[in-house]
Amino acid sequence: MSLARDIMTISAVSAGVFFFLAGTAGLLRFPDTLTRLHALTKADNLGLGLVVLGLLPQAGSLREGLKLVSIWLLVLLAGATVSQLIARTARQGETAK
Amino acid sequence: MTEFLTAAVGFILALLALGLVSILRGPGDTDRMMAAQLIGTGGIAALLLVGTVTGVSAAVDVALTLALLATFASIAFVKKGLSSLETHGTGSTENHK
């Protein structure tokens, strides 16, 4: 049982770290704001989500688990809103030029 | 298990530093606005992992606080960036003083 939990943690956290890696690579390589924003949101949504998923089996109680999930939901909400606002700003900057 | 999670935090931190370099160097203001979002997400992931590694369960509470306040900071980043663009760039809109 403990082994199964550990395997799940290791695989999910590894996948999460991979998405952070992909997001960072995108930030470094992509040419303009909108594509970089696209890369960043991958790290946000999937990276953190998978890390949270991986830590769930290690959480001591139901309350801890719920807290972990609510953190992810909060970050999702924030990420969606903020990237909308940034994209809108970038768009306005382009049309103004 | 602990070793794996610690290595994962170290890796995420290094990626965070790389991402910050690219964002802070970035040509436009809109690129810099992403910084708060990136640090928020990466910081929360690192915090959750550190909390699990060291067995400090209250680290989840810190992550919860960070999730709310990083959202707030990101919004302020975009909002302040917007107003400075308005007064600086287009100049067509004259609203608040």
Add this chain to the structure above:
Amino acid sequence: MSGPTAFGLCAAVAVGLGLYGLITNPHPLRKLIAFNLLGSGVFLLFGVVGRRGAAAGVGNDPVPQALVITGIVVAFSATALAISLLLRLFQKTGSTTLSNVAPPNASSDPSGG
């Protein structure tokens, strides 16, 4: 080298960096940021020393912890007051220079920046 020692060295360097920025940077807002960096280094030094005082099931000496929490709040309110002063100065004179020399004379030396 143990972990807390690494953080202690980091804090010592942060104090040095803050001090340097506070003295050399001409922009008042940058001076404020440098001062906050200095303060944060001092707080971290408290934390590192308090970490060595872990005892009786408490991971970090609670008295320096309480001092640091108070310090962070006071530093924040002082920063807020300083920023208000700075914004008012800018509103009144149109510049943020702290020198007594009138701004037109200062523009004759464009080498800085």
Add this chain to the structure above:
Amino acid sequence: MNIATIFEVVLAAVVLGLGIWTIAVRETYSATVGFVAYGLLVALIWVRLDAVDVALTEAAIGGGLGGVLLLGAAARLRDAEPTVAEAPGMVTRVSAAALSALTAAALAGAIVFLPDPAPTLAPTVVAHASATSLANPVTNVLMAFRAMDTMLEKVVLLLAIIGVWSLAPDNAWGGHPGPRHQADPDGILVFLARLLPPVGIVVAIYIFWTGANHPGGAFQGGAILASMWVLAIMAGLTDTPSIGRRWLRFVLVAGPGLFLLVGLGGLWFGTAFLAYPPALAKPLILGIEVAMILTIAATLGLLLAGAPERSVK
């Protein structure tokens, strides 16, 4: 050298790199962004140092409110940047560098050669925890053993807000602090500002309540409340209250006022200033903290908003 130490060295290096960026970069806006990042990562160091109470405070202030404060100033002072051309000369720079290096070296030496049986007050604090029936040692120190410090800190907050308000131009005195934000009714920001504050208020109350036995407390909860309030103001859903309002002034003095009253009561009934009667210690502390969280939230929000600047009709 095990993997945990390597992680700690990496963390210290990243934090230091951000510190150097903050000092060295040319643009003020970038320096501010660097400082916000620095604040968020310092919170991670505090968790690693097993000082979670401080980590919560640092996350709330260093990463959140403080960053927003500096950022707002940087955005408004942007035009002022080129006029400052009085960079110090070479002599000043070199001597400042020497002085800073000396200070850093002295502090580093002090850290490396600390006396070995480290002095600590932790056992004393834990031994007296039964006096207040609170299990969080930091809350015990803040609210009981060193309550005088906390009370004076609240007075400092009050003085800071008086100082900020006193910078208002004559025609704006009595008005609303900060600029008025226009609400975009279909905007996504308004949507978020309607959705997030209820969640934030619940989290703030949780952090406040858990502070009795686990890390947390009035200040951390108050900072979250303040950020939610300012979020609603930034979205244009509400305006800052005009500074002449009676309820506002009452809230601003409630925390330190109640603290002072309880302190004087201790002098009257008990033995010393701020001495709580043991049976009433917990309810009294709770009462003070409830007043304090409101005061802190209002004060922090108003400190972020700044001085009144819109002229009153």
